[in-house]
Amino acid sequence: MRNLALGALSLVVVARAERPLVGRLAEAVERRRWGLFQRLPLPRLLRDGLAVLGMDYTIYVWHVLTHKVPFLWRFHLMHHVDMDMDSTTALRFHAMDMLISIPWRAAQVAVLGTSRRALSLWQAFFFASVLFHHSNLRLPARLERRLADVLTTPRMHGIHHSTVQAETDSNWSSGLSLWDHLHGTFRMDVMARDDRIGVPAYRDPKKMRLGASLAMPFREQRDAWVQR
Numbered sequence: 001m002r003n004l005a006l007g008a009l010s011l012v013v014v015a016r017a018e019r020p021l022v023g024r025l026a027e028a029v030e031r032r033r034w035g036l037f038q039r040l041p042l043p044r045l046l047r048d049g050l051a052v053l054g055m056d057y058t059i060y061v062w063h064v065l066t067h068k069v070p071f072l073w074r075f076h077l078m079h080h081v082d083m084d085m086d087s088t089t090a091l092r093f094h095a096m097d098m099l100i101s102i103p104w105r106a107a108q109v110a111v112l113g114t115s116r117r118a119l120s121l122w123q124a125f126f127f128a129s130v131l132f133h134h135s136n137l138r139l140p141a142r143l144e145r146r147l148a149d150v151l152t153t154p155r156m157h158g159i160h161h162s163t164v165q166a167e168t169d170s171n172w173s174s175g176l177s178l179w180d181h182l183h184g185t186f187r188m189d190v191m192a193r194d195d196r197i198g199v200p201a202y203r204d205p206k207k208m209r210l211g212a213s214l215a216m217p218f219r220e221q222r223d224a225w226v227q228r
């Protein structure tokens with residue numbers, strides 16, 4: 001219920017601020033042929049395909065930044081403190097995390113040259129992928145390994161949610177797993193264990209209630225990877 005409530009707040013930001021703003025920007029990008037892929041002498045379908053790939057890659061970059069830039073980590077932290085991963089974790093994002101990602105999203109669209117259609121395609125793919133890789137689906141190990149060659153899978157993303165920093169610093173992809181394969185940040189060599197999900201310095205269930213979760217970015221920050 002808590003995750004759904006936090007997700008509802010985030011959804012308000014996405015629906016009221018991000019979607020209208022970035023949607024209008026994508027229309028302008030298409031009309032004026034702004035951005036990298038709009039300028040390529042290629043059929044529209046190919047340009048859109050490349051833009052979807054570009055969006056997926058630059059979300060990988062944004063995800064790394066949300067961990068490595070302390071100001072951004074304050075807001076992303078609330079997503080990672082969940083000690084029990086399932087599809088509701090996919091919605092457990094701080095509304096401010098959504099708000100501060102809008103300039104990045106706008107830059108992605110303007111620099112890559114993402115049309116309205118490419119943006120809608122990417123949004124649908126991204127949302128489905130996020131629900132899938134945060135889920136607690138237990139897929140047959142061999143099937144999952146095959147799938148992880150191409151997509152971000154639950155076990156793969158479970159390793160990113162580990163309490164061990166060296167494991168969290170891997171599997172940054174949110175859609176195609178290609179980016180982790182290319183950057184050498186792909187890991188499937190450890191078992192994602194249910195008792196090792198979360199952030200070591202934030203494991204007090206009382207501090208994860210709705211109000212405390214929302215206040216998290218505005219409180220004094222602890223060293224996240226040191227157990228208290």
Ligand SMILES: [Zn+2]
Pocket residue numbers: 063067076080160
């Ligand atoms: Zn993360």
